[in-house]
Amino acid sequence: MSRIAALLLLGPMAIFAVSGCSTVEYVPVTPQCTVPPHPVMPLVDMGEVWDSAGDGLFRDIETYVNNLWALVDEQNAIIEAICSK
Numbered sequence: 001m002s003r004i005a006a007l008l009l010l011g012p013m014a015i016f017a018v019s020g021c022s023t024v025e026y027v028p029v030t031p032q033c034t035v036p037p038h039p040v041m042p043l044v045d046m047g048e049v050w051d052s053a054g055d056g057l058f059r060d061i062e063t064y065v066n067n068l069w070a071l072v073d074e075q076n077a078i079i080e081a082i083c084s085k
Helices: 003-018 046-053 055-083
Strands: none
Touching: 046 055
16 A cells, blocks of 8 residues: 555544544633834934935835824724724
């Protein structure tokens, strides 16, 4: 008998042997209800960033920062919704 055939025969037997357990264990999961602090952005002169990065890169940076803030706000809303129940 080849190894693959032996594994194909023994695999279902192992599942039936393990599935004979009759106890179910529940593990309580409680979320941390403390809202993480907002990320601290460095204080920079937007005009200097625009001058050094150029218009295209500045818009990409601005979009990235706005998406970061949106993600933080969404996480806070989810934590508040879960913890209010």
